[in-house]
Amino acid sequence: MNQMPPPVQFTSRRFATVSVPIVTLAHGGGGKAMKDLIDDVFARVFDNPHLAPMEDQARIELAALTAKGDRLAFTTDSYVVTPLEFPGGDIGKLAVCGTVNDLAVGGAIPLYLSCAVIIEEGFQIERLRKIARSMAQTARDAGVCIVTGDTKVVSRGACDGLFITTTGVGVIPESCRLGADRAQPGDHILVNGMLGDHGAAILAARGDLALETELESDCAALHILIGDLLAAAPNTRFIRDATRGGIATVLNELAAASHAAIQIDEERTPLRDEVRGVCEILGLDPLYLANEGKVVIAVPPQEANAALAALKAHPLGRAAADIGAVATDGEPGRVTMKTVFGGTRIVDMLVGEQLPRIC
Amino acid sequence: MKYVDEFRDPKKAKALVAGIERLVKQIAPPRPLAIMEVCGGHTHSIFRYGIEGMLPEEIELVHGPGCPVCVLPMGRIDDCIAIAERPNVIFTTFGDAMRVPGSRKSLLQAKADGADVCMVYSPMDALALAKKYPDREIVFFGLGFETTMPSTALTVLAAERDGVKNFSVFCNHITIVPTIKAILDSPGLSIDGFLGPGHVTMVTGTAPYRFIAEYYRRPLVVAGFEPLDILQSLAMVLKQIADGRCEIENQYARIVPDGGNEPALEAVSKVYELREFFEWRGLGSIDHSGVRFREAYAAFDAERKFTVPNVRIADPKSCQCGEVLKGAIKPWQCKVFGKQCTPETPLGALMVSSEGACAAYFQYGGAPKAKEKVPA
Numbered sequence: 001m002n003q004m005p006p007p008v009q010f011t012s013r014r015f016a017t018v019s020v021p022i023v024t025l026a027h028g029g030g031g032k033a034m035k036d037l038i039d040d041v042f043a044r045v046f047d048n049p050h051l052a053p054m055e056d057q058a059r060i061e062l063a064a065l066t067a068k069g070d071r072l073a074f075t076t077d078s079y080v081v082t083p084l085e086f087p088g089g090d091i092g093k094l095a096v097c098g099t100v101n102d103l104a105v106g107g108a109i110p111l112y113l114s115c116a117v118i119i120e121e122g123f124q125i126e127r128l129r130k131i132a133r134s135m136a137q138t139a140r141d142a143g144v145c146i147v148t149g150d151t152k153v154v155s156r157g158a159c160d161g162l163f164i165t166t167t168g169v170g171v172i173p174e175s176c177r178l179g180a181d182r183a184q185p186g187d188h189i190l191v192n193g194m195l196g197d198h199g200a201a202i203l204a205a206r207g208d209l210a211l212e213t214e215l216e217s218d219c220a221a222l223h224i225l226i227g228d229l230l231a232a233a234p235n236t237r238f239i240r241d242a243t244r245g246g247i248a249t250v251l252n253e254l255a256a257a258s259h260a261a262i263q264i265d266e267e268r269t270p271l272r273d274e275v276r277g278v279c280e281i282l283g284l285d286p287l288y289l290a291n292e293g294k295v296v297i298a299v300p301p302q303e304a305n306a307a308l309a310a311l312k313a314h315p316l317g318r319a320a321a322d323i324g325a326v327a328t329d330g331e332p333g334r335v336t337m338k339t340v341f342g343g344t345r346i347v348d349m350l351v352g353e354q355l356p357r358i359c
Numbered sequence: 360m361k362y363v364d365e366f367r368d369p370k371k372a373k374a375l376v377a378g379i380e381r382l383v384k385q386i387a388p389p390r391p392l393a394i395m396e397v398c399g400g401h402t403h404s405i406f407r408y409g410i411e412g413m414l415p416e417e418i419e420l421v422h423g424p425g426c427p428v429c430v431l432p433m434g435r436i437d438d439c440i441a442i443a444e445r446p447n448v449i450f451t452t453f454g455d456a457m458r459v460p461g462s463r464k465s466l467l468q469a470k471a472d473g474a475d476v477c478m479v480y481s482p483m484d485a486l487a488l489a490k491k492y493p494d495r496e497i498v499f500f501g502l503g504f505e506t507t508m509p510s511t512a513l514t515v516l517a518a519e520r521d522g523v524k525n526f527s528v529f530c531n532h533i534t535i536v537p538t539i540k541a542i543l544d545s546p547g548l549s550i551d552g553f554l555g556p557g558h559v560t561m562v563t564g565t566a567p568y569r570f571i572a573e574y575y576r577r578p579l580v581v582a583g584f585e586p587l588d589i590l591q592s593l594a595m596v597l598k599q600i601a602d603g604r605c606e607i608e609n610q611y612a613r614i615v616p617d618g619g620n621e622p623a624l625e626a627v628s629k630v631y632e633l634r635e636f637f638e639w640r641g642l643g644s645i646d647h648s649g650v651r652f653r654e655a656y657a658a659f660d661a662e663r664k665f666t667v668p669n670v671r672i673a674d675p676k677s678c679q680c681g682e683v684l685k686g687a688i689k690p691w692q693c694k695v696f697g698k699q700c701t702p703e704t705p706l707g708a709l710m711v712s713s714e715g716a717c718a719a720y721f722q723y724g725g726a727p728k729a730k731e732k733v734p735a
Contacts, residue, residue, distance in 0.1 A: 208479075208480070208484070209480060273360050276360050276363070277360065280360075280363060282480075339407070339408045339409050340367055340369065341367050341369055341372055341408040341409070341410075341586045342369040342372055342373065342409075342413065343408050343409020343410055343412055343413050343586075344409045344412060345406060345407060345408070345409045346722065348721075348722045351702045351703050351722075352458065352467075352703075
């Protein structure tokens with residue numbers, strides 16, 4: 001199914017270098033300073049034949065795409081995380097993994113990314129280089145090319161250090177039919193591992209909680225895992241990455257689009273003790289915490305075991321679990337959870353941001 | 360997870376529920392027994408663990424006024440925003456107060472409009488900000504019952520000790536006992552027993568509740584917040600009813616000393632004095648139910664430091680929060696529940712925070728028993 005494209009080729013281009021230590025408004029002015037910044041920081045590490053001509057657009061042969069499938073997948077996402085570096089990753093890794101995952105959950109083979117950055121003046125060039133290297137490495141590991149980009153510099157205070165937007169294209173193989181409207185009563189609901197790690201790690205990394213944890217973000221590209229899953233369970237109905245809003249939000253989206261009731265079991269929902277601890281202290285609900293390397297999957301019952309085995313066989317799915325099912329009765333669109341305590345509660349969409357409770 | 364999972368054991372829960380069923384049979388009440396959990400933390404646990412659905416039909420839980428965020432009147436939020444919008448102020452607040460609507464906007468909206476509103480987890484964080492930014496005025500939104508009163512008091516004492524001049528508190532601390540009394544005095548009320556607030560009692564001790572048992576002849580059991588705590592406390596209230604006793608009992612003895620927390624009480628009485636009255640959203644004005652800073656700490660009182668509009672804003676007429684708080688009607692019987700009043704656009708106090716009874720019913724849907732009665 002989801003094969004890796006061939007390794008990315010380096011070119012023999014020569015790259016300019018920047019000698020000043022920080023980004024200034026001059027680096028966004030469109031002149032030599034900007035070209036040098038792009039060359040030194042981004043083009044050097046992203047280097048590939050599609051990017052090398054430095055045209056205003058990447059030019060991609062249609063024939064190469066149509067050989068892989070019958071539909072183009074096209075997605076975009078902006079990354080504004082604070083802090084920019086956190087345990088388990090940084091904004092660069094996040095910007096690549098997030099967009100690769102947005103393609104992969106539709107069954108697409110991720111191929112090309114764009115990278116647009118908005119930099120606050122005064123940002124350290126060395127820090128920018130480090131983030132760009134992280135993006136390049138993540139992209140190479142995932143087998144995708146960053147083929148076009150844009151660089152803007154804004155005045156101090158107009159952005160929070162660095163914002164990155166990545167757009168991705170991929171190709172969906174003909175056989176693949178995934179959709180939020182396809183869940184059927186009896187389908188099993190799977191996740192590929194421990195939930196809420198990213199959200200809890202970011203909260204702890206912000207430092208204003210004075211919480212010390214060893215939590216790391218789960219930030220990872222999941223297309224290989226998803227490829228393995230689809231090979232083992234070709235009738236998989238639905239996959240979505242549980243980013244902002246957590247699995248609660250994804251389950252509600254699935255229940256609404258499929259006009260189905262979903263029940264999950266708290267006891268089978270995989271959570272690290274550290275994440276539970278952070279949530280207990282702050283009065284947060286882990287079902288709503290963000291993930292950056294976790295997907296919610298709906299599979300028909302006859303393929304549930306094969307799907308779970310395929311997930312568990314992959315390093316990013318070792319703690320995968322079958323957490324519930326699409327109910328045969330119940331109010332359509334409603335998500336409920338059987339609590340460890342033996343009661344039942346509704347798991348609704350979050351109204352706004354999850355705010356810590358006073359007591 | 361240690362010290363948590365023990366209190367969520369489903370087997371023990373079953374045994375407790377069976378005990379509760381036996382007690383209910385023994386009491387054989389002519390109408391459902393109304394038991395009020397005073398504290399919003401209990402309301403939250405009841406919904407989060409689906410406790411209501413596990414109980415026999417003869418028990419009706421009435422969700423009391425103990426959510427300090429919910430009961431803040433609109434006028435006070437307007438005052439807050441007036442302070443927060445002053446150019447040199449950094450306004451610090453606990454997270455869940457950000458969404459409470461004033462007559463024009465919430466703190467969240469004021470922040471979007473440019474006010475410097477900063478979420479903190481403790482008043483000491485606000486004091487640290489004051490030391491970090493000596494040229495700015497740092498105001499802490501002090502709210503909550505006796506649970507949070509001592510931490511605000513101790514922060515003010517620390518600010519005084521360290522000579523911090525640019526720190527003040529907009530004090531909205533309230534006290535639960537006069538409010539329980541007001542509820543017990545309201546006509547036509549039928550509450551058969553109380554689950555007492557665990558965290559408040561950790562500070563105050565159990566003595567302030569004696570009048571409930573002695574004068575009003577109602578049992579009260581101070582309860583912890585884990586689901587087994589709540590079931591056990593319910594069983595203890597029912598046992599008292601079955602035995603014909605009215606006492607103040609303490610289920611949460613692992614946290615709550617009967618005599619309370621002396622150093623905390625000392626700080627509280629040093630810093631605060633009772634207000635003549637305080638306005639509660641949904642319940643109206645209740646005598647001696649709020650505190651303000653004593654004259655000696657006036658320099659830390661944001662109400663005296665800054666002029667605030669101090670306008671009383673009436674609750675929307677359509678809201679029936681007061682009747683829900685007193686247990687006269689259930690949340691879904693309110694005319695605007697789920698229609699004009701939702702967690703996104705809360706009209707009434709109880710829809711504001713996840714600890715409010717209406718928001719809890721709306722979001723968690725309650726237990727199957729409750730859900731059947733909720734019109735779709």
